Amino acid sequence: MHSEVRDTLSIVTEEDSVRVRQVTREKAVEAGFNLVAQTKFVTAASELARNTLKWGGGGTVRFEAVDASRGRGLRLVFEDHGPGIPDVELALTDGFSTSSGLGMGLGGAKRLVDEFDIESRVGVGTKVSITMWR
């Protein structure tokens, strides 16, 4: 599999999250996703951008074009150096939130995309990557 970094955006303000949604939409259109796939992917990106900001204390998102035997795709890698998630399984559970959120962000994002990967270490940070294939 080959992947090529296309862009990195920082996520420090709420306006940055809006920008992440816009850029994700542009890349999803470029990648040739249909409207429903675009919408799912942008929605997942929006959930993760918000988590990066709200829980991770800010971070970055990297856009990658991926090329594999199964075809071409688009990958987004969200990374922060925040507090990390003590129990990832629990955090992925629908309805689980450490504040007043609906707690649908992580689990929902996972359902919306083709591939979902999360690595988190307490005190080090969190990295979530999502991939959609064309």
Next chain:
Amino acid sequence: MERIPILRMGEFLLVTIQVDMHDRLALALQEDLTNQIAHSRSHGVLIDISCLDIVDSFTARLLGNMASMARMLDAETVVVGMQPAVAITLVELGITLEGVRTALNPEKGMELLRAALRARSNEDGHAL
């Protein structure tokens, strides 16, 4: 700060969300709408989301909150114009917008509001 406009349309309030809102703007809208309902004594609110090309969990919660707050201020809310791709995505995300009335377009939404208000005044009539 920029604001989402809330228009008065006869007996109803109309909110058309035309931009991708950042979170503070969304929360400001929630507050503005509550104030406007109280101020105008309107009993119906139409929220047009046909321009929104995504609705994530935050926006969904916002819509739900606005409907609940309106209800507490004696107003009915109808959300209109959700794009089909948005509806598909919301269901997969696991969000049902329970407690929020929806209609396909503003005309249907308006009918729904009128019917709800008529039903209400009939009930009041019986109670008297």
